[in-house]
Amino acid sequence: MKSCGKKGKSCPRCGEKLVKIFVNGRGTTYCPHCQKKIGAPIRVGIFGKIASGKSSVLQYFKDLGYETISSDIIVENLYKDPAVIKQINAMFNQNFKGQVDKDIFREYFVKNPAEIRRINRLIHPLVKEKILEFEASLKKDICFVEVPLLFESKSENMFDFIIGVDVKKDIQIERLEKRNPNSSKELKIISQNNRFEENKIKADFIVNNDSDLAYLGAQLDQILSKLKEYLNQSPSLLLF
Numbered sequence: 001m002k003s004c005g006k007k008g009k010s011c012p013r014c015g016e017k018l019v020k021i022f023v024n025g026r027g028t029t030y031c032p033h034c035q036k037k038i039g040a041p042i043r044v045g046i047f048g049k050i051a052s053g054k055s056s057v058l059q060y061f062k063d064l065g066y067e068t069i070s071s072d073i074i075v076e077n078l079y080k081d082p083a084v085i086k087q088i089n090a091m092f093n094q095n096f097k098g099q100v101d102k103d104i105f106r107e108y109f110v111k112n113p114a115e116i117r118r119i120n121r122l123i124h125p126l127v128k129e130k131i132l133e134f135e136a137s138l139k140k141d142i143c144f145v146e147v148p149l150l151f152e153s154k155s156e157n158m159f160d161f162i163i164g165v166d167v168k169k170d171i172q173i174e175r176l177e178k179r180n181p182n183s184s185k186e187l188k189i190i191s192q193n194n195r196f197e198e199n200k201i202k203a204d205f206i207v208n209n210d211s212d213l214a215y216l217g218a219q220l221d222q223i224l225s226k227l228k229e230y231l232n233q234s235p236s237l238l239l240f
Contacts, residue, residue, distance in 0.1 A: 016202070019157055042142045042227055043135055043158065047150035048165030049196045051175040053209035053216065057165055058146045060213075060220050067134075067143040074130045075123060087122060124153040131158060141231055142224075151199040163223065164196065164203035168210050 009018050011031035018029045048054045055070065062068040078084045079100035089096055092108065092115065109116050131145055135158075144163075147155050156162060167175075200206055205226075207219040 041135075041138045041140070042230065043160050044142065044144045044227070045150050045155065045159035045162045046144060046146045046165065047148060047162065047196070047199070047203075048209075049167055049172055050148070051172045051179065052165040052167040052196075053175075054146050054148060054165050056209065056213065056216065057163065057207065057220065058144055060217055061144045061224075064224075065140075067138055067140050068145070069131065069134045069143075070146040071127050071131070071148060072146065074127050078123060078126055084122075084126070088119075091118060091122065120149070120153065124149075124155075127153070128155060128158070131155070142227055151202065152195065156202065161204045161227065162202065164200045164206045166196070166200065166206055166208050171210055 010016070011018055016031050018031055046054055046057055048057075055072070058068050058070055079102065080098070085096050085098075085100060088094060088100055088105075092105075094100075094105070094108070096104075109119070127147075131147075134145070135143065145159070147153065150156055150159075150162065205223050207216065207223070209216050
């Protein structure tokens, strides 16, 4: 396929930054938003607002037998890693032992919101490494990865397709309060770091999770049908 510009430049169609890949030993530059890789494996990233139901989306695909991984679970495991704990204690003047206490850490960031960028600079690259390890071990044609801060962590180019999970504000707040009444205010403050509204235009699919699982499942089944269509095409880059 003919290159559409130089790496790092803006796509003339959508403004997204161009990236360079090598196909059969030859380099080609393309737009990860406008052009999609066809053929297995298809890597699908899932992002959305806090309490939008990203985990429900991931679980739906997992129950259907697809390979899945959650960045939240990756972070939980990182927070038990002695090397990571040592770095966090040094960077944020904490004294965590055995594992990072998420409630204490969350409270710290509510009081020190500017520090959220520092923890992200530490954790995001580590999460990316784990996702790459997961993708390298894939045995099935389609996989799904939940990355709540997908665009904030600049992880969008790791995926062939992206699903955004949306929810109405009142339902989002209700779910936050049900999840943990003692920390709902803190979670709402931290959620402001998630810029879903400005990033959802970059998603290939948007699902609405305002209703029940049946409604959500119907939308996800439609997405699966679309992804399977791409699997049946010859490996190439497809321009939407």
